[in-house]
Amino acid sequence: MPKKYHIDVKPNPLGFDRVSKFRLVREDVCINCGKCIKVCIYEVHKKREDDPRKMADPIHLECRNCFRCIQECPRGALVKCITDEFKNLGDSYWKPEMILSIWQQAEDGKVPVSGAGYRGPFTGPGFDSMWTDMSEIVRPTRDGIHGREYISTSVDIGRKLSHLVFDNEKKLQSQIPKTVDLPVPIIFDLTLYDTNEKSKIFIAKAAEKLNTLLILKADDINEELQKYANNVMPLISQSTIEENPALIKNSKVVEIEYSDELKNNFQEISSAIKKLSNAVLSIRIPASPEVENSVSELSKAGAECIHIVADYYGMERGESNPRFIKDVLAAVHQKLIENSIRDEITIIASGGIAMAEHVPKAIISGADVTAVDIPLLLALGYKLNQNPEIPIIPPNSMPALEEKGAQRIVNLIGAWHSQLLEVLGAMGMREVRRLRGDIGRAIFFENIDAETFGEIFKKK
């Protein structure tokens, strides 16, 4: 059995204040009996150090909202209320709960515990309109992250052959193209947002520890970042190939910006890169109407990997009626199947990947690999801004992170990896590769809605 991929998570506090969802108030009727200390396993309640006869203020950030202390307090002295800071966090897509959850996962690397149960709606826009198959969850001891059976989360980037050719002596004639193995279907992308130098280094270090890749603009890769060349995927344009021979030579995967001419001169561009290096070439293309046709043409021309990039809400860019990334991926996947070429090419998806569950959902929709951006920055203490031009702003006290920065990213991906294993275990699946495009593993609200009410509300 191959060695299990293990992510070494370690508790790693942010080092500066973060927002708490609830404020726990101890009212004057408290009789300092200490029962809340005994019932709270998260040590939110403590006695005062200067006067152990009295209760100290609750440590809000440690509270997991299980409500047990509130229920068990003999005097009804504990009250919870939602803080204004929490209400003002994030926006309609990057909801406050998501941001707090990302912070917590970066802090401890553990699968998040919501405690008080889920009280929200069971469907919504985007990835919330997909429900994944958990039919094997009734047998949780059989598998999952603590089980004995091996679940593989590894994927590869590159072109695969549709079949092998042997000569009369049964010797392999086919040339096997180079692929790059990743132990987890998650890479990092820092090309869209203005990030400071320290953040790039933290994330590059984390990519190295996790054995994954970080996409950076070629111009941003300075001497310090070149130390991580094995895990950095430079983003170049057709016109800058000649300016970056060393970067291309040292990289395992190179990403190139899409342009309409690329469909016509793909062979020429690909040869120019292959002359410098045997790196896999990924084409970065914005999610837009008809993207499936461009992907199809590029695949037929021999493309190895295509990275489809949606905006930070996961939507197609600049469209009045944009599709969400899951629908774009489904259209691309379907088009490639129609052209009998789906298994030969790698599809990377990015934009709107905000939670661990979005990774398997993007894969079910048709991606092989997901690229994550904003959650990495949130893990480092960045804040979402209400300005779409500058959607994310760095923390004031980045130096406080220093050596902790990379570990916070490792923790976040450790927690996402554990959740991916749980999802695969609950589906009874042993390999994430087999999940790609397997839409039978999910129920889509749109389909149920159409099946149930389509006939009734159909336009006459």
Ligand code: SF4
């Ligand atoms: S259980 Fe209630 S009364 Fe007792 S110390 Fe806690 S808050 Fe006070």
Ligand code: SF4
């Ligand atoms: S709600 Fe639960 S986690 Fe929070 S302080 Fe009370 S017992 Fe502890």
